[in-house]
Each structure stands twice: as C-alpha cells, then as structure tokens.
Amino acid sequence: MNGINTTLCYLKRGEEYLMLHRVKKEGDLNKDKWIGIGGKFEAGESPEDCLCREVLEETGLTLHSWRYRGIVTFVSDEYGTEYMHLFDSEDFSGEIKDCDEGDLEWIRRGRLLELTLWEGDRIFLRLLETDCPFFSLKLRYEGDHLVQAVLDGRQILPEAKA
Numbered sequence: 353m354n355g356i357n358t359t360l361c362y363l364k365r366g367e368e369y370l371m372l373h374r375v376k377k378e379g380d381l382n383k384d385k386w387i388g389i390g391g392k393f394e395a396g397e398s399p400e401d402c403l404c405r406e407v408l409e410e411t412g413l414t415l416h417s418w419r420y421r422g423i424v425t426f427v428s429d430e431y432g433t434e435y436m437h438l439f440d441s442e443d444f445s446g447e448i449k450d451c452d453e454g455d456l457e458w459i460r461r462g463r464l465l466e467l468t469l470w471e472g473d474r475i476f477l478r479l480l481e482t483d484c485p486f487f488s489l490k491l492r493y494e495g496d497h498l499v500q501a502v503l504d505g506r507q508i509l510p511e512a513k514a
Contacts, residue, residue, distance in 0.1 A: 355425075355433030359403040360390035361418065362440045362480060363411070368458040370448075371467065372410065377453045381431060386459075386467040390436075399437040407441075411456060412449030415441050422487040424476055429494050440480055471498035475508070 363370040372389055374382040391406040393399075404415050418441035426434040448456055459467065464477055472491035479487055492500040501509035 355435050357393040357399070357402075358390055358434055358436045359393070359399055359406055360388045360424075360436050360438050361403055361407055361415075362388045362477075363407070363413065363444060364440060364442045365458060367461050369461060369464060370411065370456060371459045371464075372451060372454045372456055374454040376451075376455075380453070382470075384468055386469055387473065399439075403437070403439050407444070410451050410453065411446075413444045413446040415444050417441065417443040420486070421480060422476065422484075422489060424472070425488070425490040426472070427490065427492040438476060438480075470496075472501060475501055475503070479503075 370389065371386045373384075373386050374380050375384060377383075389407050389410050390403070391410070393402045394405070397405070399420065400418075403418065407413055407415050418439045421438045421440055424436040424438055426436060428434075450456075461481065465474055469477075472489070472493070475491070476487075476489055479489070488504055490500070490502040491498060498509065500507065
C-alpha cells in the first residue's frame with residue numbers, strides 16, 4: 353500500500369498556537385486528540401497548495417507566508433504510511449470560523465505538552481520550539497503506542513542501551 357501525503361501547520365500568535373481538538377468527526381483516527389491544522393492532499397496539489405487550502409477550510413484564515421519545517425513519516429500497523437509535510441506560520445489574516453472537525457483554540461506554548469497529543473507529536477513540537485532546521489522524522493506506531501522514532505536517520509526511541 354502506498355502512503356498518503358498530508359500537511360500539518362502550527363499557526364502562531366505571540367506565545368500561542370492555534371490547536372484543533374478533534375471531537376466532532378465520526379470515525380476519526382485523531383478522536384479526542386489535539387493537533388495542528390491540516391489534511392490530505394487533493395489531486396495535483398503541492399504541499400503548499402494543500403497547506404493553504406486546508407488552513408482556509410478548517411479555520412477561515414488565509415496564510416500569507418509560512419516555513420516548511422520538516423517531513424514526518426508515520427508508519428502504523430493499523431493505518432499504513434503517511435508522509436506529513438510540517439509547516440508553521442505567524443503571517444495570516446481573517447476571522448476564525450467554526451470547524452466541522454473539532455474545536456479551535458489558542459493554547460499557550462507552555463501548555464501544549466499538557467494536552468492529549470499523539471506521542472510523536474511531542475517530539476516534533478519540541479523541534480518546532482527549538483527552531484530546529486529542516487528535519488526528517490520517522491514515527492512508527494503499533495496501535496496508538498509509539499514504538500520507534502528516527503530523527504534525520506538516527507534512532508531516538510527506543511533509546512539505545514548503554
């Protein structure tokens with residue numbers, strides 16, 4: 353099975369990120385989790401095309417500029433492989449609208465890791481916070497449990513035994 357391509361964007365406003373609490377969509381693999389804004393590529397879209405469309409559809413906001421921060425490869429024994437193109441932006445305009453996939457909320461950066469997140473999201477959120485250069489992160493899940501993480505070709509989880 354070939355993987356799917358998606359985008360994920362973390363919109364920043366001062367010391368806050370716009371987060372989506374996935375509580376509305378039936379059969380949602382992200383049910384009850386807090387995630388950034390994004391979704392699946394449509395035919396013919398570039399990562400940037402998908403990014404701008406998804407942000408507008410889910411939030412009502414228009415992106416003016418963004419940074420392409422990395423690519424995250426999710427490998428799941430249940431859902432197959434997903435290649436997620438990760439972005440952030442502080443340059444957008446418009447009014448936030450209701451999202452049919454969940455509740456949008458501005459969350460202070462210091463509170464992000466207190467939220468119900470995928471285990472692997474905690475890794476790339478730290479990379480965003482430390483302004484890490486462009487990175488490649490592979491996350492392998494068994495069910496909902498993160499069993500392996502590889503950052504730029506180096507295994508970081510499980511940690512190597514001394």
